[in-house]
Amino acid sequence: MLLLMAAILLLVTALFAGLWWHEKRSNADARELSAGAVRELTREGLLGRGQTLSSQLADAATNPMYYMDLATLGELARATLRQPDVVYVIIHDADGQVVHDGSGDIPAFGQPMSDPMAFEALNADGVHAQWSSKLLDVAAPIRIGGQRIGGVRVGLSRDNATARERDVLEPLAQRLQAASNEHLVGLLLLLGCLVLLGLGATALLQRRIVQPITGLAEAAARIEQGRYAEVDVHSDRRDEIGELVRAFARMSEAVARHDRDIRRMAYTDSLTGLANRLAFRESLDERLLTMQASSGELALLFVDLDDFKRVNDTLGHEAGDDVLGQLAMRIRLAVERIGGNTAEIARFGGDEFIVLYLAEDIRSASGRLAEELIEEIQRPLLLHGRQVFLGASVGITLFPFDATSAGQLLKNADIAMYQAKLAGKGCYRFYSKAMDQAVERRVRLEEELRGAWERGELSVHYQPIFRLADGRLMGAEALCRWDHPRLGVVPPSVFIEVAEQSGLIEALGRNVLQQACRDAASWSQPGQEKPFVSVNISPRQLRTGDLPDVVASALRATGLLAEQLHLELTETAVLGDEVQASALLSRLRATGVKVWLDDFGTGFSGLSHLRRVPVDGVKIDRSFVADVLRDPDDLALTSAIIAMAHSLGITVVAEGIEAEGQYEVLRERGCDQGQGFWLGRPMPAPEILRNFAE
Known part of the structure; x- marks a missing residue:
């Protein structure tokens, strides 16, 4: 009998040891899966922000870099430095010499970049990220017409990301440990139970702990892939596992909201609320694919304010921002009134706006829209109790008559706008082939x-x-x-x-x-x-x-x-x-x-x-x-x-x-x-x- 009891005790002890080992393995798997998912999410989030910031800065710095406009480059660098986690911004020329770092006196101006990450950043063909233990360095080239004239580098600190990982993982580990201890007590009480009760406890453990953790791991994988709409985790349980599931659900919502905020920042102009250059370019590419399939026509209107620099110089940049906001609203209302819901508007940068317009008899319709825009912009603005008068020059190019690619259409519209400036400002011009020759002659003459x-x-x-x-x-x-x-x-x-x-x-x-x-x-x-x-x-x-x-x-x-x-x-x-x-x-x-x-x-x-x-x-x-x-x-x-x-x-x-x-x-x-x-x-x-x- 004693031998039988010993055998039974030995069997129950072995069963207990097996259950305890299984629980420890499940908890460890849960911690590893959650830690890996959280770590990858924070890493990808930081990388995505770095790529977005460097790309936006490279696009915005193209014209100032070409004209070596240090004031505008400084404004762009400082604006990027104000973004969360950004610890440094470097704008350099094609030889790797520093042009601006966002500081007031630019102590490193003209000096070559000598840090360990400089070589890869300078030789990267596109957006390039490098990791160190403390930093993420994201570089992007600045190009004009396919020629590289410089680049930008944005350094982001990994401290906040590491802290967020720790803040999420430490409570997770604590709750898992608490759950493990609780089940250990239960298992100790069941030492005298029969094998069937032990097997039942094992099944209950599998259903109550392992399956929820596995569900969280699957949800984390969907989050990693950006499939936020497919993440559906919830629990009515009032124990630690329920708290863990609800904490994970809140984290998932926060990550999704953060992703939406980043996308909104990446695709929206913060000053006017209009689409920015990146969003407009993607929309234009989609429209052109549709137009090519349906043999449709569209017009691209490039609107540039005349003498806007005078507003900033005389009234200050805050007043200039106010003027841009008011004019953006006027442009939006005019486009909606003339172009309906099919037109799209974007702020292309600085005092430049661009309109994508679809209509029948596209040439005459776009001309009427340009006249309406010029008339709206010329109406006096009330600013700080005084009237401000501005004008606009508009360049128009037509698809498919002038070009079929987005890049060429944008270039044509810019050329036509420049010709409107030369014609005396306050007017619009349609693109023609002869304008390319005129611009080329002007560029050669400037050289x-x-x-x-x-x-x-x-x-x-x-x-x-x-x-x-x-x-x-x-x-x-x-x-x-x-x-x-x-x-x-x-x-x-x-x-x-x-x-x-x-x-x-x-x-x-x-x-x-x-x-x-x-x-x-x-x-x-x-x-x-x-x-x-x-x-x-x-x-x-x-x-x-x-x-x-x-x-x-x-x-x-x-x-x-x-x-x-x-x-x-x-x-x-x-x-x-x-x-x-x-x-x-x-x-x-x-x-x-x-x-x-x-x-x-x-x-x-x-x-x-x-x-x-x-x-x-x-x-x-x-x-x-x-x-x-x-x-x-x-x-x-x-x-x-x-x-x-x-x-x-x-x-x-x-x-x-x-x-x-x-x-x-x-x-x-x-x-x-x-x-x-x-x-x-x-x-x-x-x-x-x-x-x-x-």
Whole structure:
């Protein structure tokens, strides 16, 4: 009997040991499955965020990187640095040298990246991720037209992800351990039970613990695959396993919500609520596949705000964001009113919007939509109690007539928009094949213009300016000339516009100012009134705000007296931001430098503005002088300008005097000075010097 009892006890003990081992294995499997699932989820989540951030930053930095716009690159880097878990942002050029890291003074600017991950990041063809024990480094190239011009790197800390893993896994382990201990007590109480009770306990354990944990592991696998809709875990149990299931359900909902938030961030413009570039590109690809299958037609409208930078420069970036928000709402309402529910709108970046539009007779319909958009944008905006006026230029390209791929359509629309800008802004243009050639010529001309001054191709000529009362030579206007070795003489109207749009005008303007001051310093003759030189200043030079310092530096370097320098600014450039312009011009005039308004009478301002803008002279536009002998209205307007300017103590200069009759009429009306081909054509520096010496 004892042997039988011992055998039974041994059998029950073996059964207990087997059940206990099975439970331990199940708990271990559950912990491993859950830990692996949670770890993979957090890793994939962090990787997905890193890839999204680096791709968005690379797309947004393309144009600023091409133009080396450090201010915009800094804004993009700092915006990315503000994202959760981001510890560093590096924007580099194609050689791996740092262009911006989001800091204020960019201490690493121009230095090569030397960290262990730099080599793979620099040589990656696409988005490339590298892991270390503490960091995730995600790199993405910046390309224009297939050519790599640089790249971005975003470093994300793994600390938060590791902490989230620990926060999820520690309670899981504790609950599993608690459940295991509870069952151990139960099993100890059942040591005296029969084998059938032990088998029943084993079956109960399998059903109550292993199956729920297996269900959680299967749900974790679905979450890992992104199949959130298929995850359905719930439990009415009030024990630890029920708590575990409910905790897992809450975690699943949180992960799914986080995924939705990431997708919304990746596909939505946070400022306007419109689709962003990435979402629009995917939508466009889908539409094109549908159109190609159904032989449909669509239009792509590229909307770019005119002179939006002036809003940011004068009112601040917060005001600029407010303006973009209001205009985005206007664009959306206009598109819904004209285009219905089939149209799609996206903010393409900065002050650029893009509209995908489907309609019958697509060419005329898209033209009407463009007119409506321009009209809506031109309506005044109320901002901080003041009215703001903006315009828009729209480029339109049509599928399948102009192109069949998304990339080419976007390029065509951008080219057409640029042509609308060249046409005077506030209008729209349809893409045509000829535009490609025009853009290519402009790009080549811009490339040739870079370094043209250093190569000696650019020079300064001078057109004499005479006092009309006695015909005395008083000074000369400095005019830039470009003699290209292959293209020949390039008209100023062509290359000055290219310089303005590319930003080269600032360096070119400084060089012309320095050269003009240096030449004019040699014109003075003993016993004679000191002659002056007038230099044209571009609107872009005026907007930078450092014009007084540039002028002062040129005067110091050349020894020219301040009163011998006249600066010519167009009427529209001065009045575009009257407050800032008045402040700058007042600083210049305080040093003795004279300020003239060029092309006076062609702007929208009117003579009343002369009382508020500090100027010393106005130059009557040549269009009035040309018809002063034939058109009584031009003669009357010219006389009125002279009289009004004299009443304000302002000197009047007439441009474009090409006949003796014009000279006589202007002298009779009291015009102070004049210039034109009849008086003297532009000439090189040595020739104008001889004229002053005579």
